[in-house]
Amino acid sequence: MRDSSIKIEANIWQPVPGVDSVEIFPIIPKTNCISSNCFIFSARDALVVVDPGANREQTRQISRVLTDALTLARRPILVFLTHCHQDHSQEAGSLELPTGIEIKRFAHQAGVEAMKNRDPNLTVAYLYLENPAICTAPFEGILFRSSPESGPSALELDDGRRIELHTEPIAMSDGATLQRQWLFLGDGNRLEIYHTPGHSPCSISLRVGSLLILGDLPFAANPGVCGLNGWNHADLLQSLRKVNWLLETPEIAVCCLGHGYCISAQSMREKLRMMEAEASNLTDVPLLDAEHISALKIYVDELLEETTALLTVFSGRLYTISYYLSLLEEENAAGRILATLDIDRIDGILSDFRRIAEAFNTSAIPEWTVVLKGVQIARSLRQILSAEHVQQLLDFHLVDRAQRRLLDFLSVVHGLQFLRTEQPRAANEVIAELLKRAKEAQSAQPNDLMEAVDDDQAFLQALTRRLEVPSPLRNIDFEFTPAPQKTNANMGGERLDDLLTNLLEGMAGLGAKRISIATRVVSGHVEIRLSSRQPIDPDAFGKRRLDLYNRTLGWLGGSLECNHDNGGGEFILRLPALQSI
Amino acid sequence: MAELEVTLEQLESTVVLHAVGPVDSTTAAALQEPLLHAAESPSGAVQLDLAKVSYLSSAGLRVLLLAAKALQKRGERLRLLNVPQQIISILTLAGFTSFIDVSS
Numbered sequence: 190m191r192d193s194s195i196k197i198e199a200n201i202w203q204p205v206p207g208v209d210s211v212e213i214f215p216i217i218p219k220t221n222c223i224s225s226n227c228f229i230f231s232a233r234d235a236l237v238v239v240d241p242g243a244n245r246e247q248t249r250q251i252s253r254v255l256t257d258a259l260t261l262a263r264r265p266i267l268v269f270l271t272h273c274h275q276d277h278s279q280e281a282g283s284l285e286l287p288t289g290i291e292i293k294r295f296a297h298q299a300g301v302e303a304m305k306n307r308d309p310n311l312t313v314a315y316l317y318l319e320n321p322a323i324c325t326a327p328f329e330g331i332l333f334r335s336s337p338e339s340g341p342s343a344l345e346l347d348d349g350r351r352i353e354l355h356t357e358p359i360a361m362s363d364g365a366t367l368q369r370q371w372l373f374l375g376d377g378n379r380l381e382i383y384h385t386p387g388h389s390p391c392s393i394s395l396r397v398g399s400l401l402i403l404g405d406l407p408f409a410a411n412p413g414v415c416g417l418n419g420w421n422h423a424d425l426l427q428s429l430r431k432v433n434w435l436l437e438t439p440e441i442a443v444c445c446l447g448h449g450y451c452i453s454a455q456s457m458r459e460k461l462r463m464m465e466a467e468a469s470n471l472t473d474v475p476l477l478d479a480e481h482i483s484a485l486k487i488y489v490d491e492l493l494e495e496t497t498a499l500l501t502v503f504s505g506r507l508y509t510i511s512y513y514l515s516l517l518e519e520e521n522a523a524g525r526i527l528a529t530l531d532i533d534r535i536d537g538i539l540s541d542f543r544r545i546a547e548a549f550n551t552s553a554i555p556e557w558t559v560v561l562k563g564v565q566i567a568r569s570l571r572q573i574l575s576a577e578h579v580q581q582l583l584d585f586h587l588v589d590r591a592q593r594r595l596l597d598f599l600s601v602v603h604g605l606q607f608l609r610t611e612q613p614r615a616a617n618e619v620i621a622e623l624l625k626r627a628k629e630a631q632s633a634q635p636n637d638l639m640e641a642v643d644d645d646q647a648f649l650q651a652l653t654r655r656l657e658v659p660s661p662l663r664n665i666d667f668e669f670t671p672a673p674q675k676t677n678a679n680m681g682g683e684r685l686d687d688l689l690t691n692l693l694e695g696m697a698g699l700g701a702k703r704i705s706i707a708t709r710v711v712s713g714h715v716e717i718r719l720s721s722r723q724p725i726d727p728d729a730f731g732k733r734r735l736d737l738y739n740r741t742l743g744w745l746g747g748s749l750e751c752n753h754d755n756g757g758g759e760f761i762l763r764l765p766a767l768q769s770i
Numbered sequence: 771m772a773e774l775e776v777t778l779e780q781l782e783s784t785v786v787l788h789a790v791g792p793v794d795s796t797t798a799a800a801l802q803e804p805l806l807h808a809a810e811s812p813s814g815a816v817q818l819d820l821a822k823v824s825y826l827s828s829a830g831l832r833v834l835l836l837a838a839k840a841l842q843k844r845g846e847r848l849r850l851l852n853v854p855q856q857i858i859s860i861l862t863l864a865g866f867t868s869f870i871d872v873s874s
Binding site: 516699 | 792796826828829831832839854855856858861862864865868
């Protein structure tokens with residue numbers, strides 16, 4: 190019977206739900222991509238270790254836990270790998286056990302071969318610095334052999350006992366087959382093993398009683414994880430369906446993951462449903478090899494600078510409103526304005542990430558770690574900025590711009606072609622609307638204060654609107670010279686608007702008072718020229734931000750040029766022209 | 771790891787604080803304490819030299835806001851000196867230049 194209240198705690202022995210005489214000792218480190226969780230089972234006939242991980246200190250802990258358990262009853266140790274990735278497998282040969290204790294290791298055939306061949310790709314050792322040692326300990330238990338034997342395969346133990354590995358596929362209701370193997374742990378309890386590829390061809394899930402260990406399958410659609418060597422879209426979708434089918438049965442109550450805390454089967458089903466929807470779009474994911482990861486790492490740095498710039502200005506605008514409300518002795522309203530956005534949390538997230546990115550340059554942090562951290566940060570910020578009250582706070586497009594940047598980053602890490610999902614527009618139209626918006630921004634209604642004077646709340650709202658920092662573009666003297674031809678550019682209208690707004694606001698921030706904008710169509714490209722008499726120092730603007738814009742335009746076959754000669758400053762954007770949109 | 775150092779220079783009727791390093795959520799307290807102490811003093815102008823501040827996050831903006839509010843109570847304005855262009859841009863776009871004096 191499913192019991193959603195079952196909790197699995199780290200670092201203590203506790204009964205495995207659904208069976209009488211098996212206990213589990215979970216080791217759940219702070220979530221990281223260097224070393225996985227480890228789960229130790231104590232059964233009558235064996236101690237089972239699932240995923241020793243890749244951390245020496247964790248290995249010492251596992252060895253201590255096993256040694257203590259062996260004082261109660263000497264039993265063989267069976268080590269299983271949910272898959273052969275380095276963060277799960279590296280320490281599989283390093284456990285220190287009392288003399289005479291026998292150890293047998295089990296993994297899927299593809300994983301066993303990868304480790305035996307010291308394959309840096311399937312083990313993803315290439316993600317880590319300094320060529321980490323791939324586990325080359327013997328694996329006697331080869332799971333899901335490509336040429337299955339006729340009867341149960343058996344491993345002989347020194348004391349004459351045998352561990353029999355039974356193969357018993359499950360016919361699912363939809364006609365598919367779930368490959369299953371199992372062995373006895375004593376007292377009639379079974380350890381069941383299911384082949385659940387997708388994250389890796391050697392991925393397996395393990396079940397004891399009501400507890401299912403899924404390894405990294407639940408993360409396999411995540412940006413920065415999908416596309417790793419051995420990842421397979423079709424296999425992943427099938428495995429998700431199969432695991433979901435398993436979870437529909439009332440026998441499974443808890444799911445344990447390769448990283449992070451255990452969750453209820455119900456929560457896992459909800460996660461898998463969302464994951465299946467997400468994974469269904471991942472049909473054309475590029476291989477996440479070392480070169481791709483290096484490129485993503487640079488993108489992460491640029492994203493950090495762009496997001497920090499946008500959100501710092503946004504926070505500053507809230508502070509400015511609060512300052513003027515305080516001057517008017519509206520301290521409560523000032524406090525409320527600041528409380529609408531968790532500025533300190535956002536700042537803490539960005540500052541922490543900045544330090545990680547800086548530490549990367551001086552220490553041995555794998556690039557992949559920085560990319561995954563970037564994904565985590567992007568998701569956290571998107572969640573904070575998605576709150577309804579934040580969306581309604583101010584209409585400066587800053588939050589929306591930051592949101593789109595974060596989304597684009599996640600899409601790129603996912604390997605998705607985000608830039609082609611938005612409708613291209615004519616550059617002339619985008620610019621005309623941008624200029625119109627800049628002039629209209631924050632135009633207060635002339636009678637708004639008078640009309641709200643009898644209602645304290647409405648009065649404060651009207652007052653706050655009046656105190657909003659005017660758009661920095663509002664006082665710029667623009668001169669727009671549109672090209673007479675069609676200026677259909679190969680870029681989504683919203684992204685082009687974001688890019689132009691960022692550049693124009695940056696120019697305003699550097700002191701430009703008058704900006705000329707001109708478009709023309711030349712050599713199959715739409716060219717947009719933003720010129721001011723104020724010099725533009727790329728370092729002052731934010732060199733990485735400019736690199737980011739150039740990279741984004743480059744993906745579309747365009748470019749960004751920054752000139753600061755002749756005493757003035759100029760940006761020239763070039764985008765491939767489209768005949769029609 | 772980069773830290774923030776703040777030193778005080780007492781001139782005849784002005785306190786000048788010189789900050790060196792990034793001002794973010796981790797380091798802002800190191801600026802807040804001496805800057806607010808100077809701003810909450812009964813008299814004297816307060817200037818903050820940002821020539822060697824490489825980065826100013828919203829936590830830094832908050833410290834500037836608090837100092838500006840404290841100084842406003844006695845009719846003074848906070849003055850920032852030698853502000854790097856990138857930080858001027860942020861202060862301008864955020865509207866801070868309407869209540870803080872800034873010079874590059």
